Amino acid sequence: MKKLTKYLKGYGLVFTLAILSIVLATVMQLAVPILIKYAIDSIVGDVPAGNLQFLMDAFGKSLWGVVWIIVIMSLFRGIFMFLKGYLSSYAAENIAKEIREKLYRQIQYMTFERHTKKETGDMVQRCTSDVEMVRRFIGVQVVDLGRIIFMLVFTLVIMGTMNVELTLYSMIMIPILFFFSYIFFTKIQKTFKKSDEAEGSLTTVLQENLSGVRVVRAFGREEFEIERFDEVNRNHKTVTYKLIETLAVFWASSDLLTLMQNGIVLVVGAGMVIRGELTIGTLTAFITYVSMLLWPVKQLGRLLSEFGKTTVALDRIEEILSEEVEEDKEFERTPEIEGNISFSHVSFAYDAHQKVLNDISFEVRKGQTLGILGSTGSGKSTLVHLLQRLYDYEGSIKVDGHELKTIKRGHIRKKIGLVLQEPHLYAKTVKENIGITKRAYKEKDIFDAAKAASIHNNILTFKDGYDTIIGEKGVSLSGGQKQRIAIARTIIDEDKRILIFDDSLSAVDTETDLRIRQALKERSKDITTLIISHRIQTLAEADQIIVLDEGRVVQKGTHESLIREEGLYKRIWDLQQMAI
């Protein structure tokens, strides 16, 4: 409850007005049976009006007067219901928007380590379905709770003032109905969950099929895919049908209980009328009030189970909101960065028992190029992660003499340009993708960067040149073209003092690779460059090369020195030479 009220804060007035509206609408609803009782007993019949004398004073024996009052009250009821809907939706939509904003902000600043441990699908579900659950509860159930309590109390009071004995008879089914609906809605949650999961599986198969369409065609898996979809589709139908069937059984059973309650009131009430203890008008009013009494009881059971589901959704949201975020510490600085890097006895482990980097030491001076070679999984990308301050490390990493841990994360990341092997491009124009870091690039800057990345001429052949949209709605790019656009968008930023190419030239041919490296050399004389590659030709001109094996630096030197010493570098070089 505490978790929920935290989100309701700031909307107290809106909720009060919404509850007031629903209470007034309920009053209009509850007054109708009293008017009907008065019409039957005192206008059609001759029973004295008693405590309804004020109606007699106002309308005398006019049936039309009562009809008009009922019409006007129904009109007001509609207005109050609209107000309640408007106000509660206003609060619910705003609260849901605030939760989504908080979650999105949290996701942006959550530590990289926590990010890698989360499943994307699960995170999406928390930001969408779970928020939706909370929104629905706030929009419908919170205000309904006010209505339920008011309706229960008020109906009982009205019934009590009319006839205490018949009121007690009217309450016989209340505990049964309450527990029946509570247990039902608690149990059905499992079926709801199964239905959600079935829908999730359906979407996953569809999504996988659409994004893997090339693999499906290449392996002739169309019929297999159709069967796979049939299976999840059948499952979805079965589970959803079961859900609807169960709901139908509930509503029918609860209607039966309501009818039984009506039956009890009718039989007992009829006996009272025959004995002259009750008027026909009062019995008619009672029959209507019994339904009004049982509706909130059914809803209360439902509301409690919905509350259970909302609590789970809130817990899942809170779990993300309480994740550790990257925060600047007081001692962190923003020193001038020139690009001198020094690793001294650096070790790192993703999980405590297995070191991925072990006692790494090397130095690169401003403007130099460091080549990094190593087999798959030897720790090359991890080394880059450490330089970007994505993880904490053991040992010492210094940039221009400043311990990396004392430099603000945002500051060092602004100074490091990283190009990945499989870069992510946005569904925007080529121009916007290259200029993504800043909006105010001149066209010439964009062209120059694209020329240096050897992609300018390619871009000119696209339908709309630099204004061509990338992705599903526009041009489909090859792996090498994507890599080169990613290179252009990194080198265009003049703030970068360190450039890292993490196997990002792997999809371009050797000639283009050479052209790009030459252009980069000319363009960025003072910039420190780290090139990770499996292709020795790409590394050969580096000022210094380190060879990683199982997280250790096993060789260090220039290309000339390394091809002369026995070791991994020479073996790979020989193999690559043979292939040529």
Ligand SMILES: Nc1ncnc2c1ncn2[C@@H]1O[C@H](COP(=O)(O)OP(=O)(O)OP(=O)(O)O)[C@@H](O)[C@H]1O
């Ligand atoms: N987020 C992570 N959590 C746990 N282990 C990880 C994580 N990322 C990488 N590893 C492990 O760390 C080791 C080094 O991975 P890394 O990606 O640094 O290798 P790499 O040399 O860049 O490989 P490749 O050439 O294939 O890109 C591997 O054994 C990998 O399984």
